Amino acid sequence: MAFTLLVNGTEQHADVEPEKPLLYVLRDDLGLTGTKYGCGEGQCGACTVLVDGSPERSCRLPVSSAAGKKIITIEGLSRGDRLHPVQQAFLDVEAFQCAYCTPGMIVSAAALLERTPNPSQEQIINHMEGNICRCGTYGRIVDAVRRAASLGSPKNA
């Protein structure tokens, strides 16, 4: 079945089964491999993308449910060479080790800051609870989200 997807501001077409998870459409059909498979059960957050501004687990989202909606992946956060404040903050704080969870962490954090520009520690932890970092870099990720908040929204950056 042919689907039209609005990914990172560009219209994309994929002729795939309607139940195919968005994750695999992004990775295998559209070549956007920044979004990762971690568990396929919506438990780890490595596959997080923004769908109409909301963080969604793309491993559990059939492509048919994402058609026609605005999808932002990790590849769509930076503007040319300029990193999104959350990306810049993760880099500044070095909030990663193996970094396999990093795209999902950054997309989740970007969604949080979009709605809550100055989150408390508790708000950060509650919002990010569904994202797993097996290297245990949680402390630095909290620091990075705080730093990104202080850097301001992408429009002002």
Add this chain to the structure above:
Amino acid sequence: MRDPANRMDYVADDLYEVALQDSELRQHDTISHLTHTFNFDRRGFFKVLGGGLLVCIAARHAISQESGATVHHDHELPKTLDSWLHIGENGEVTAFTGKVEVGQNVRTSLAQQVAEELRVPLPSVRLIMGDTDLTPYDMGTFGSRTTPQMGMQLRKVSANARAVLIRMAAEHWSADAANLQAGDGRIRDSKADRSITYAELVHGQKLSKVIADDPQLTSATDWKIAGTSVTKTNGRDFVTGAHEYTSDIKRPGMLHGKIVRPTAFHAKLISCDTSQAEKIPGVSVVRDGDFIGVSAADVITADRAAQAIRAQWDAPPQISDRELFDQLRKPASDKDDDTEQYVLGSVAQSRTRAVKTLKQTYTVAYIAHTPLEPRAAVAEWKDGKLTVWTGTQRPFAVAEELAQAFRVPTESVRVIVPDTGSAYGGKHTGEAAVEAARLAKAAGKPVKLIWSREEEFTWAYFRPSGVIDVSSGAKADGTLVFWEYDNYNSGPAAMRTPYEVANQRITFHPSDAPLRQGSYRSLAAAANHFARESHMDELARELRIDALEFRLKNLKNDRLRAVFQAAAEKFGWGKQKGSNGTGFGIGGGFEKGGYIATCAEVSVKSGAVKVMRVVQAFDCGAVVNPQGLKNQIAGAIMQGLGGALFEAIRFENGRIVNPHLAEYRVPRFSDLPHIEVVLVDRKDQRSMGAGETPLTGIAPAVGNAIFDAAGVRLRSMPLAPGGLPSPAA
């Protein structure tokens, strides 16, 4: 490993032998031995890298045949080189190592050491890692050996290269080499006020030099690039999603694979009907012995084809986790085993001299590494050569596995390890590589195979479970009199006590393990630290002596004393007493060249345990990258919290009961305590590895703090998977 669950014999029985050898390595953390039969000649190097200067270090046993520096112009390089480094005509430096990057940040810390000794800016150094065609042989990235061994190796080759460049400049100017200095990628002549860049020196050259010298290395007190907190060299690629992990690699015409797994461990295939799967267009089906797999153009079709296969399996009855510890206590059936024992004085004769004695048993559960990137491989057969990209800690061993599985020469196999989505000791083997290669061979096209989370939880291997009995005695003043220690199955690493005890018997007993088990970050050291440091806490309480004071009284090692004191001071140990559900605990030790002490504060409210604050002091010699090290240490504390408090693999009759993240709880953001790391930077000591030992202090510190808070002594890891047991239980 005696457990036939390790048999990946559906491809080749030979693999079992490999698995056996691997288990020996894992159990003992054998130190890598660096020699390589070199099958890449100098022309090959220059073809890949362009002109310039190639500096090699001959393997130690080859040194007797060569004296000092040997210049090789046209003939081939000697057969036994153990490290090499290239300086390009544009001044770019390429260092080669068989080690791999799995998140421990060695791509950066090794580059720092090259830049330091070669006197070049860090951005001009790049590392080629974990590629069996391009890098020197390496046994694997494990045992915390990268920093002490590979760091030293690369420092030596870089210091030698610097000396070669100085000699080249001296010849170029007809100057006295003694007046020349290297710095910032150039050689300066202080007498004549002139300088030349490395790029200019090697321009138009295709020169290789083989050196057997042991050069003078730069002292850590003089480090300018090593010893500093530079950030990950390719960090930007990770925050943009541009970095290609194994699972992101795409090859022309590539298919996606899926394996049909047995219903239980040790199951034998009785019958198999693949006809429905074969009817699906574009699907390639492989049935080879007990191996069943499919490949197709996309993952959905591959999944559908795998589900369409009707397979009947026969599995023998197997024990469950409820019977685990009884099983581990039984002697191993293989008498030619790995028993290890250490004896000092006589426990039997000293027993009566103790006024307080204590005997307790501690256990640890099986736990899973759960690397966020599951096992993955992309395999491609081309012109008789097999190339596999895979996230393994042992690329050369996986190349051997592949060569044996497909009965091809090792030279026909190339394994490339992209920087990988973590491993923690869980990726020593090449299961996904062999499977992907089998599918690719059948399909005649490259195949990508990514294990599902459930496969990773089931068909990978686990950190060994174990039972540890400790019997001890002390005098009234707290002096330890005897120490008797029996470890069943969890492994001998860090089994010996760092405390001074005149009479000791410490034994490791191997068992017939019910699950496939292998290496894990810090492996047995976590279990042995938990048992010993919990027991020390119990004994201190029996003696009514402060837990820190009791340790220091029995401890002579200065470096271990120093980290205990550093952690205690930062934590404010002894300033507060546990009460009303708040408690404090301490633990520490020595392993793999690292000295560790951990203090923890826990809160116990209505049975719920929360670790509030952790202070950890660590000494691993001269620190190569302080921020990178702090990141590792904080991460190890977080990861260690999982095994300490709630991680456990549950199993029943050959099946894993909790093979999903919804059922196997790993640490999350809400588990994050306030963590403070104290680095004891010993610039006078050799730099040692730091990926593992920082995980060993947290479990005993937390267990001891729980007792302090609630008066409940927990001796089984995980300590409180469902919160604290109620006092009545």
